[in-house]
Amino acid sequence: MLKGKNVLLGISGSIAAYKSALLCRELIKKGANVKVLMTPDAVGFITPLTLSTLSKNPVYSEYSDKKTGEWNNHVELAKWADFFLLAPATQNTIAKMANGICDNLLLATYFSMQNKTYFAPAMDLDMFKHPSNQQNIERLEGFGNVLIPSENGELASGLVGEGRMAEVENIIKAISSQDRSWVGKKVVITAGPTYEAIDPVRFIGNHSSGKMGYALAEKALNKGAEVILISGPTQLTAPKGAKLIQIKSAGEMLAAVRAQEANLYICAAAVADYTVTTPSDQKIKKKTETLSIELTPTVDILAEIGANKKEGDFVVGFALETNNEVENAQSKMQRKNCDMIILNSLWDKGAGFGGNDNKITILHKDNNIQNFELKSKSAVAQDIIDSIQSKWLV
Ligand code: CTP
Numbered sequence: 001m002l003k004g005k006n007v008l009l010g011i012s013g014s015i016a017a018y019k020s021a022l023l024c025r026e027l028i029k030k031g032a033n034v035k036v037l038m039t040p041d042a043v044g045f046i047t048p049l050t051l052s053t054l055s056k057n058p059v060y061s062e063y064s065d066k067k068t069g070e071w072n073n074h075v076e077l078a079k080w081a082d083f084f085l086l087a088p089a090t091q092n093t094i095a096k097m098a099n100g101i102c103d104n105l106l107l108a109t110y111f112s113m114q115n116k117t118y119f120a121p122a123m124d125l126d127m128f129k130h131p132s133n134q135q136n137i138e139r140l141e142g143f144g145n146v147l148i149p150s151e152n153g154e155l156a157s158g159l160v161g162e163g164r165m166a167e168v169e170n171i172i173k174a175i176s177s178q179d180r181s182w183v184g185k186k187v188v189i190t191a192g193p194t195y196e197a198i199d200p201v202r203f204i205g206n207h208s209s210g211k212m213g214y215a216l217a218e219k220a221l222n223k224g225a226e227v228i229l230i231s232g233p234t235q236l237t238a239p240k241g242a243k244l245i246q247i248k249s250a251g252e253m254l255a256a257v258r259a260q261e262a263n264l265y266i267c268a269a270a271v272a273d274y275t276v277t278t279p280s281d282q283k284i285k286k287k288t289e290t291l292s293i294e295l296t297p298t299v300d301i302l303a304e305i306g307a308n309k310k311e312g313d314f315v316v317g318f319a320l321e322t323n324n325e326v327e328n329a330q331s332k333m334q335r336k337n338c339d340m341i342i343l344n345s346l347w348d349k350g351a352g353f354g355g356n357d358n359k360i361t362i363l364h365k366d367n368n369i370q371n372f373e374l375k376s377k378s379a380v381a382q383d384i385i386d387s388i389q390s391k392w393l394v
Contacts, residue, residue, distance in 0.1 A: 003031030013041025306337030
């Protein structure tokens with residue numbers, strides 16, 4: 001979403017300004033063009049040199065360049081920007097923005113903006129809670145600006161509470177999730193386990209919770225896509241707006257996928273590789289001798305989607321590996337004709353089935369590899385959706 005976007009990064013005078021350097025770097029890494037605007041006070045917290053080096057653009061804080069006399073045109077800057085991101089947004093700057101006070105270049109540019117403004121407040125606990133500040137924040141939201149909520153935690157004063165600027169990762173997430181560029185696109189997501197019946201009361205299943213697939217459905221909906229979630233049995237509630245198709249077995253999942261025609265397929269389900277050849281109609285009675293159950297391979301749904309892929313379609317698979325992870329996942333990507341494989345290593349602590357966190361590596365068809373830290377499944381889902389977007393629809 002950020003690729004090729006013109007971002008005006010506004011910085012006002014707070015200690016949280018040190019995070020703006022990381023934010024600037026992250027925006028650049030995601031392919032955005034960044035120009036930085038600072039209030040005169042912000043310059044005391046972080047140097048323009050740091051930000052001009054990171055953004056590869058001049059940094060603006062005064063109406064005119066003191067040496068050359070050149071005028072910094074706030075209207076041109078505002079016109080250039082696809083959006084304005086004020087992080088950190090201090091109480092003072094928020095108050096001025098909410099009340100039409102325009103005494104520096106950053107504010108003049110804000111008041112000239114035609115496109116969206118996001119603001120990430122940063123201040124001490126009691127300042128943050130003050131009714132005047134709360135009213136100003138509400139007022140700014142009322143003008144159509146998007147609040148990136150501050151977080152709870154340790155503050156520069158030593159106090160602990162609300163008012164800390166959102167972490168860089170969450171700011172990026174907040175601006176990415178506003179993007180609706182998948183409107184008109186249909187996304188099929190498979191999720192959860194499959195149950196292969198042995199008899200009317202028993203089955204062969206697995207520990208998949210479905211959380212990853214459901215989180216992906218939510219993020220794809222945020223982008224404006226039509227989402228068909230084909231899910232095995234889980235304890236989860238489908239995100240609002242998704243069309244949920246509930247199935248039990250790998251065969252039913254295959255039939256449900258075949259009935260859809262989509263632009264993007266994400267196969268996050270843990271599909272059984274084998275099904276019971278002849279499930280019993282009656283409950284199998286206990287006997288003393290051993291019991292053998294014959295299994296037949298299931299159809300590989302992802303491979304079938306890959307084999308029938310049309311021009312412009314994008315196909316994403318998952319791979320859970322225990323050895324030679326990257327090579328195995330790469331050969332899986334080729335075999336199943338995928339554009340991207342999300343690799344889970346069983347050796348990564350906290351990753352994989354069941355839990356709320358996941359650690360992934362994304363392998364792309366063009367051999368690009370992205371490694372990610374252990375994160376919540378929701379944050380991982382956002383990374384996957386952003387990564388898909390960077391290769392699809394470009
Ligand atoms: N998959 C599928 N249909 C199947 C089996 C797997 O759609 N019948 C999909 C999964 O949803 C996942 C990917 O294939 O996206 C890889 O699954 P995985 O179990 O890691 O690989 P397998 O192909 O089953 O290979 P192996 O078990 O030998 O590693």
